Amino acid sequence: MKSVEEARATPSVPSEASAARPEIALLLSAVFLVYLAQMTLNPIIAPLSREVGLAEWQIGAMISIAAVMLVLTGQFWGRRSQSWGRKPVLVAAFMLATVTMSLFALLAWLGMVGAIAGIELFLLFVLLRGVGFGTAISAVLPTAQAYIADVTSDETTRVKGMAGVGAVQGISMIAGSVVGGVLSVFDILAPLIAVPVLLAGGLILVAVRLRREPRHRLVEKPARVSPLDARVWPFLLAGFGMFTALGFIQVLIGFIVQDRLGLGAETAGLLTGGALLLAGLGLIVAQAVVVPRSRWSPATLLRVGGAIALVGFALLIPDAGPAPLFTSILLIGFGLGIATPGFTAGPTLMVDRDEQGGLAGLTSATTGLTFVIAPTAGTALYGFGVAVPITVGTVIMAIVTVFVLAHPHFRGIPTPAQGPPPA
Structure with missing residues (x-):
C-alpha cells in the first residue's frame, strides 16, 4: 500500500483525466440503458406470471436468484474491468444480456x-432472467464505478461521478416504469420485445463509441478486496444497513398504499406508481442537484442523507393519511439519494488503484445481498401488521444513522491525492 507521502508525490496526468470525461458520459449511458431495460420489464412481471401460470413465489425466486448472481459475480466483473479493460467487459455483458432477454x-x-x-x-425463466441476465447486469455498475474511481483525482469530482451513476439509475427507474406501463397497454409482449432492443442499443453504443484503454492503463492482477478489510467494512456495513431498511418496505409500497387508503386494485396501482415516482424524483434531485452542489464529504453525505431517510421511515409508521404517507416516501428517496454516493465513493478513497475494481464489485454485491434477504423478510412480517416491517426498517435505519455519526472511521477520510492512510 502507498504511504501518504508517496501518494502526494505521485503526479497527476491532466491529459488522461481530461480525455476520460467523455468516457464517463458513455459509461453513464450504458448504466442508463441496462437499468432502463430492467425497469421496462418490471411493470409486466406480475401479470406475465399469471398469463403463463407461474405462482408469485416462483417470480420472487427468479428475482432473488438474479440478486444472488449479483453477489457472486460483482467482484469478478469489477476486477476484470481493470485487467481486460472496460470495453471488453461491457461488450460481453451487453451481449449476454441481449441474448438472454431475447430468449426470455x-x-x-x-x-x-x-x-x-x-x-x-419456471426453470428456464430462472436460467434466463435470473442467472443469465443477473450475471450480465452485475458487470455494468462495478465497471462504471471502478472507472470513475480510476480517472477522478479529487474527492469532490469522485463523489460527483458516483452521484451521476445513482442519478441515471433513478432516471431509468422512472423512465422504465413509464415505458413498460405504456407499452403493456398495447400488448403484454411489447415490453418484452422492447427490452432486448434497448440492450442491443447499449451493445452498439459501447462497441462503437467506447474507446479501449491503452495497455499501460490496465492492471495485470487486480487485487481482491475482503468485505472484512478494516478500510472498507464500515462503509459496506452502512450501505448494507441502508438498503436492508429500504428492502423491508420497497416491495410492500403497493400493499401499504392499497391497505391504508382502502383502494381498489386499479386506483391502488395508479397511486403506487405515483408513490414510486416521488421516490425516484427525490433520488434524482438528491444525486443530480444536491450532492454535486453541496461538495460534502462521503461521511457528511452518509450522515445527512441517513438522518433525512430516518425521518421518512419514522413518518411512515403511523397510519396518518395520504399526505404523510407520500411525504415519507419522498423523504426516503431523497435521503437515500444523498447517502448513497457517500457509501460508493467513500471506500474508494481508502484503497489503492489495483483494488478499485474489486471494491466496486464488493459495493455492488453488498447492495445485491439486501435484495436476497430483505424483501422476503418484509413480506413475511407484513402478515403480522402493516406497521411491523416498517418499524423494523426504521430501527435498522436508526442504527445506521447512529453508526455513521459515532464511528471514528468516518472522520478524516483522505482525498485521492492524499491516498489511503499507511498500513
Whole structure:
C-alpha cells in the first residue's frame, strides 16, 4: 500500500483525466440503458406470471436468484474491468444480456400460447432472467464505478461521478416504469420485445463509441478486496444497513398504499406508481442537484442523507393519511439519494488503484445481498401488521444513522491525492 507521502508525490496526468470525461458520459449511458431495460420489464412481471401460470413465489425466486448472481459475480466483473479493460467487459455483458432477454421474450410467448408450462417453464425463466441476465447486469455498475474511481483525482469530482451513476439509475427507474406501463397497454409482449432492443442499443453504443484503454492503463492482477478489510467494512456495513431498511418496505409500497387508503386494485396501482415516482424524483434531485452542489464529504453525505431517510421511515409508521404517507416516501428517496454516493465513493478513497475494481464489485454485491434477504423478510412480517416491517426498517435505519455519526472511521477520510492512510 502507498504511504501518504508517496501518494502526494505521485503526479497527476491532466491529459488522461481530461480525455476520460467523455468516457464517463458513455459509461453513464450504458448504466442508463441496462437499468432502463430492467425497469421496462418490471411493470409486466406480475401479470406475465399469471398469463403463463407461474405462482408469485416462483417470480420472487427468479428475482432473488438474479440478486444472488449479483453477489457472486460483482467482484469478478469489477476486477476484470481493470485487467481486460472496460470495453471488453461491457461488450460481453451487453451481449449476454441481449441474448438472454431475447430468449426470455420468446420463452414468455411460448408460455402464453401453452407450448411450454410448469416446472420446465419456471426453470428456464430462472436460467434466463435470473442467472443469465443477473450475471450480465452485475458487470455494468462495478465497471462504471471502478472507472470513475480510476480517472477522478479529487474527492469532490469522485463523489460527483458516483452521484451521476445513482442519478441515471433513478432516471431509468422512472423512465422504465413509464415505458413498460405504456407499452403493456398495447400488448403484454411489447415490453418484452422492447427490452432486448434497448440492450442491443447499449451493445452498439459501447462497441462503437467506447474507446479501449491503452495497455499501460490496465492492471495485470487486480487485487481482491475482503468485505472484512478494516478500510472498507464500515462503509459496506452502512450501505448494507441502508438498503436492508429500504428492502423491508420497497416491495410492500403497493400493499401499504392499497391497505391504508382502502383502494381498489386499479386506483391502488395508479397511486403506487405515483408513490414510486416521488421516490425516484427525490433520488434524482438528491444525486443530480444536491450532492454535486453541496461538495460534502462521503461521511457528511452518509450522515445527512441517513438522518433525512430516518425521518421518512419514522413518518411512515403511523397510519396518518395520504399526505404523510407520500411525504415519507419522498423523504426516503431523497435521503437515500444523498447517502448513497457517500457509501460508493467513500471506500474508494481508502484503497489503492489495483483494488478499485474489486471494491466496486464488493459495493455492488453488498447492495445485491439486501435484495436476497430483505424483501422476503418484509413480506413475511407484513402478515403480522402493516406497521411491523416498517418499524423494523426504521430501527435498522436508526442504527445506521447512529453508526455513521459515532464511528471514528468516518472522520478524516483522505482525498485521492492524499491516498489511503499507511498500513
